[in-house]
Amino acid sequence: MVLDWVTVILLIGIGLVLIVVELIFVPGVTIVGILGFILVAVGIWIGYAALGTTTGHIILAASVLIGGLALFYSFRSEAWSRFALKGAIKSRVNEENPHLLEVGEEGRTVSALRPQGTAVFKERHHEVQTTGAFLSPNTPVRIIKIVANKITVEAIT
Incomplete structure (x- = not known):
């Protein structure tokens, strides 16, 4: 009888811990959450089979209640906030070094360029793109359009 209680409590306890770990740390549905659910279900089933229907109902209700409360309080108390990423990137690409190029520069x-690649203007490398044409390396190009940080070029013929 005591061994049945210990088995039920251990199975349900380990299962609930695995479910919480699944929800907090492991993204998606993985073996951790499935194993946790199976352990809880087996613990409840053993409670019904070994300890009787009334005790099984009590174990089921207690498992649902404890699992819900553990989840609710773990999120509410921000116990997991030390594991969360809090940094944010507030800058933009090429914001610090504007390209200072003009239409018509060669x-x-x-x-x-297939159709994007790298070109040199004023001895600085810039990411550029063509209007769809493929250009081989070391081809002379001219800037035909600049929109924000998007530089469009064409081959000089």
């Missing part, structure tokens, strides 16, 4: 491709 340069040379460094990499193949």
Whole structure:
């Protein structure tokens, strides 16, 4: 009788811990959550089979109540906030070093433009794109459009 109680309590306790770990730490549905659910279900089943129907109902109700309260208080008390990522990136790409280029400037491709790649203007590398044409490396190019940080070029013929 005592061994049945110990088995039920251990199975349900370990199962609830695994379910909480699944919800907090492991994204998605994985073996951890499935194993936790199975352990809780087996613990409740053993409670019904070994200890009787009335005791099984009490074990089921207590398991649901304890699991719900553990989840509620763990989120409410922010016990998991020390594990959360709190940093935020507030900057933007190329915000610190504007390109200072103008339409009509000429340069040379460094990499193949398929249709995006790298080109050199005023001895600085810039990410550029064509209007759809593929250009080989070391091709002379001219800037035809600049929108924000998007530089569009064409081959000089």
